[in-house]
Amino acid sequence: MALTRTKDRVLAADLPAHKNERVLVEGWVHAIRKFGAVNFLILRDRSGMAQVILEPDQMQRLEGMQAETVVRVTGTVDEEERAAHGVEVRNADVEVLTPVTDVLPFEINKRVLKPSLDVFLNHAPVGLRYPSKQATFRLYSDLLRGFGEYLRARDFTEIHTPKIFGSATESGANVFVLDYFGKTGYLTQSPQLYKQIMVGVFERVYEIGPAFRAEEHYTARHLNEFNSLDAEMGFIDGVDQVLDLLIGVLEHMVTAMAERRPADLEALKVRLPVFGDVPRISFREAQQIILDEHGESRFHEPDFSPQDERWVSQWALREHGTDFCFVTHFPTVKRAFYTMPDPEDPEHSFGFDLLFRGQELVSGAQRIHNHAQLVETMQNRGMSLEPFEGYLEAFKFGLPPHGGFAIGSERLLMRLLEADNIRETTLFPRDVNRLIP
Amino acid sequence: MALTRTKDRVLAADLPAHKNERVLVEGWVHAIRKFGAVNFLILRDRSGMAQVILEPDQMQRLEGMQAETVVRVTGTVDEEERAAHGVEVRNADVEVLTPVTDVLPFEINKRVLKPSLDVFLNHAPVGLRYPSKQATFRLYSDLLRGFGEYLRARDFTEIHTPKIFGSATESGANVFVLDYFGKTGYLTQSPQLYKQIMVGVFERVYEIGPAFRAEEHYTARHLNEFNSLDAEMGFIDGVDQVLDLLIGVLEHMVTAMAERRPADLEALKVRLPVFGDVPRISFREAQQIILDEHGESRFHEPDFSPQDERWVSQWALREHGTDFCFVTHFPTVKRAFYTMPDPEDPEHSFGFDLLFRGQELVSGAQRIHNHAQLVETMQNRGMSLEPFEGYLEAFKFGLPPHGGFAIGSERLLMRLLEADNIRETTLFPRDVNRLIP
Numbered sequence: 023m024a025l026t027r028t029k030d031r032v033l034a035a036d037l038p039a040h041k042n043e044r045v046l047v048e049g050w051v052h053a054i055r056k057f058g059a060v061n062f063l064i065l066r067d068r069s070g071m072a073q074v075i076l077e078p079d080q081m082q083r084l085e086g087m088q089a090e091t092v093v094r095v096t097g098t099v100d101e102e103e104r105a106a107h108g109v110e111v112r113n114a115d116v117e118v119l120t121p122v123t124d125v126l127p128f129e130i131n132k133r134v135l136k137p138s139l140d141v142f143l144n145h146a147p148v149g150l151r152y153p154s155k156q157a158t159f160r161l162y163s164d165l166l167r168g169f170g171e172y173l174r175a176r177d178f179t180e181i182h183t184p185k186i187f188g189s190a191t192e193s194g195a196n197v198f199v200l201d202y203f204g205k206t207g208y209l210t211q212s213p214q215l216y217k218q219i220m221v222g223v224f225e226r227v228y229e230i231g232p233a234f235r236a237e238e239h240y241t242a243r244h245l246n247e248f249n250s251l252d253a254e255m256g257f258i259d260g261v262d263q264v265l266d267l268l269i270g271v272l273e274h275m276v277t278a279m280a281e282r283r284p285a286d287l288e289a290l291k292v293r294l295p296v297f298g299d300v301p302r303i304s305f306r307e308a309q310q311i312i313l314d315e316h317g318e319s320r321f322h323e324p325d326f327s328p329q330d331e332r333w334v335s336q337w338a339l340r341e342h343g344t345d346f347c348f349v350t351h352f353p354t355v356k357r358a359f360y361t362m363p364d365p366e367d368p369e370h371s372f373g374f375d376l377l378f379r380g381q382e383l384v385s386g387a388q389r390i391h392n393h394a395q396l397v398e399t400m401q402n403r404g405m406s407l408e409p410f411e412g413y414l415e416a417f418k419f420g421l422p423p424h425g426g427f428a429i430g431s432e433r434l435l436m437r438l439l440e441a442d443n444i445r446e447t448t449l450f451p452r453d454v455n456r457l458i459p
Numbered sequence: 460m461a462l463t464r465t466k467d468r469v470l471a472a473d474l475p476a477h478k479n480e481r482v483l484v485e486g487w488v489h490a491i492r493k494f495g496a497v498n499f500l501i502l503r504d505r506s507g508m509a510q511v512i513l514e515p516d517q518m519q520r521l522e523g524m525q526a527e528t529v530v531r532v533t534g535t536v537d538e539e540e541r542a543a544h545g546v547e548v549r550n551a552d553v554e555v556l557t558p559v560t561d562v563l564p565f566e567i568n569k570r571v572l573k574p575s576l577d578v579f580l581n582h583a584p585v586g587l588r589y590p591s592k593q594a595t596f597r598l599y600s601d602l603l604r605g606f607g608e609y610l611r612a613r614d615f616t617e618i619h620t621p622k623i624f625g626s627a628t629e630s631g632a633n634v635f636v637l638d639y640f641g642k643t644g645y646l647t648q649s650p651q652l653y654k655q656i657m658v659g660v661f662e663r664v665y666e667i668g669p670a671f672r673a674e675e676h677y678t679a680r681h682l683n684e685f686n687s688l689d690a691e692m693g694f695i696d697g698v699d700q701v702l703d704l705l706i707g708v709l710e711h712m713v714t715a716m717a718e719r720r721p722a723d724l725e726a727l728k729v730r731l732p733v734f735g736d737v738p739r740i741s742f743r744e745a746q747q748i749i750l751d752e753h754g755e756s757r758f759h760e761p762d763f764s765p766q767d768e769r770w771v772s773q774w775a776l777r778e779h780g781t782d783f784c785f786v787t788h789f790p791t792v793k794r795a796f797y798t799m800p801d802p803e804d805p806e807h808s809f810g811f812d813l814l815f816r817g818q819e820l821v822s823g824a825q826r827i828h829n830h831a832q833l834v835e836t837m838q839n840r841g842m843s844l845e846p847f848e849g850y851l852e853a854f855k856f857g858l859p860p861h862g863g864f865a866i867g868s869e870r871l872l873m874r875l876l877e878a879d880n881i882r883e884t885t886l887f888p889r890d891v892n893r894l895i896p
Contacts, residue, residue, distance in 0.1 A: 092858070145852065185671075207894060222584070224597070422529045450620060458626065459852070
């Protein structure tokens with residue numbers, strides 16, 4: 023359905039198709055450039071920039087108006103090689119739609135965005151209009167699109183599960199607590215339990231939604247609220263199918279994003295990852311590689327150090343020409359209770375990490391699906407079964423072999439853009455000190 | 460990418476394409492039907508049901524196994540007119556993947572699901588496997604898909620905004636409060652403020668995410684957590700474009716769902732809504748219709764009664780042949796502070812309701828976009844400006860004319876399926892008394 027309008031608006035990027043026509047453009051005053059003899063208004067809309075020649079009477083009309091004033095411009099499109107899109111708007115009539123008389127907390131029309139991260143975040147409601155910030159979060163939107171697109175094409179059903187839960191199913195210290203009509207409610211740390219339950223209903227499910235962690239960390243890569251991309255798949259033959267799914271969905275997300283947003287990729291100078299044929303090595307094999315190549319024995323370690331992750335990634339790049347490496351069979355004791363131990367070597371599990379350019383990017387696993395085994399594991403870990411009653415009921419009545427993963431979406435964007443801080447790739451980040459805006 | 464498997468699994472719905480072949484099917488034991496001479500296993504997978512002939516030795520293997528046992532069946536596909544899809548699996552070899560020895564809290568393999576709503580919800584982790592429940596939430600998944608699909612095609616950018624906020628921007632009594640590292644945090648009641656801020660960045664945005672209301676109601680159509688479908692659009696000429704967008708996205712959501720899921724529509728006997736050309740009348744015009752047709756004067760009322768909504772819907776169906784009716788220009792005093800009053804009649808606003816079959820389905824509005832007008836309105840309503848600092852900053856630096864709406868997704872599904880209670884169309888509902896499962 024077309025949207026009713028009194029007059030058709032033309033987007034900045036579409037101006038070249040309207041040469042010599044009189045058009046209407048609308049947007050923000052990104053900048054006014056005064057050169058005495060000739061003055062320009064750079065108009066910004068969702069598609070990009072348009073150069074508008076300002077006649078003296080129009081300059082007068084904008085007197086006192088600051089950057090970000092919202093305007094409607096009627097004018098004639100003419101060729102101008104030096105302008106964006108090779109055209110400019112002449113004989114313009116400028117109408118102010120929304121006046122701006124205040125001065126921005128920092129300039130958003132210069133090549134470089136100058137404020138510190140903290141100042142930027144305090145003023146994110148206007149700072150996000152900066153073109154490279156727009157590009158960042160347009161790419162984010164496309165990553166999410168690719169996630170759902172790939173999974174729906176493989177018969178996954180989208181679910182939305184509650185974020186308030188009645189019992190603390192994970193370590194109490196890391197959970198946000200709220201008053202729920204006189205009872206205690208908890209914000210869920212992940213949809214893990216629900217997506218496993220839903221494997222019993224739809225076999226294949228995914229969810230895009232917030233997850234909350236009350237962890238008091240002050241790092242560049244953790245936030246207390248993030249948008250989690252979760253998938254879970256039943257009737258697998260083994261964990262390899264989960265690995266196939268994860269690398270397949272990631273490759274589609276990145277490739278589809280790149281195809282849809284070449285200009286944003288270019289503006290942000292994104293170095294696209296090389297997928298290729300991603301190797302799959304066990305944790306012990308990775309330790310052997312580290313010993314062979316760097317002479318350091320890690321065999322007594324239950325997990326990787328940051329150096330280990332870099333070394334394994336270097337090996338994958340050199341030997342297999344890919345930015346990724348799967349490491350499987352992590353020690354069972356280091357993984358969540360629902361991780362399936364390898365029946366042939368129960369000290370090691372079907373839990374895996376996906377390394378990307380020297381760091382862990384995503385974790386996942388094949389899960390325990392047998393009710394008796396799950397209950398025994400929980401009891402051996404000293405867990406109370408009562409908070410898990412609904413979860414365990416799904417297992418009591420038959421879950422198939424299954425596995426899945428969770429992608430921290432802001433973390434993925436951070437790593438793809440090689441940003442220094444996850445706060446640069448989160449619209450309105452939440453950390454220990456930041457609850458607004 | 461294909462998913463690595465040792466042997467290809469065939470879905471129940473795809474069996475007719477494999478006549479006379481030996482296939483592998485996997486799923487749940489939906490039912491075992493014993494007729495003495497011949498016994499059937501009805502296997503359920505995500506695509507539907509498959510009838511498997513059980514030989515005596517196979518019956519023996521399933522001895523003691525209950526419904527919902529997870530099995531792998533190898534057998535030969537043969538024509539059988541009376542079976543689902545016109546085929547059945549013979550000479551079957553049945554392997555138990557996950558044993559079930561407990562008896563379900565209620566039967567999920569009968570035509571009618573018998574438990575009360577409360578008992579059902581207590582056991583939702585298995586109750587949701589009931590075929591008509593599966594159908595319900597598959598349709599839900601498709602409604603969500605259609606929402607994003609329609610909006611992305613119109614240049615909307617998907618955003619995800621925080622659900623924890625540092626100040627109570629709405630009436631304190633209706634907000635969930637949590638401890639946030641010694642500070643007070645609040646769960647957002649809607650992404651309203653953020654999506655307006657983001658109009659300044661992307662012009663057109665949408666969000667799918669949870670919203671939380673700490674309202675102590677005990678009705679069949681309210682929950683304390685729901686999944687909200689929000690859209691907001693800038694550079695509109697007037698509220699009519701918001702109406703165009705809303706009815707356009709709804710029609711696409713319903714139509715695409717119907718095309719993708721004919722079997723589920725049929726199973727649930729969904730009466731698809733008639734869209735047609737939806738009339739747009741003002742609140743006063745609606746009151747005039749009520750007076751003309753039913754002799755009752757409503758002109759002193761600031762809002763509709765349920766009877767009024769039914770009467771207006773009846774008029775729209777009779778005069779315009781549609782299940783929908785837009786009512787615009789609601790009294791300003793009854794709408795949220797950010798609703799734009801009609802400049803020619805400030806007592807009435809550019810806030811609207813969309814009625815569907817006799818009840819309000821969605822509310823929306825053109826919003827105030829001028830900073831001075833917004834501040835004045837908030838002050839006149841006695842609101843404190845301080846909690847809205849970030850929100851107001853977006854207006855200070857130029858927001859274009861804009862408007863939008865929020866669709867309660869579970870409520871929409873409830874109304875489309877003509878369910879009696881929103882708890883029937885929510886996976887794991889949260890109400891005053893229900894925090895698990």
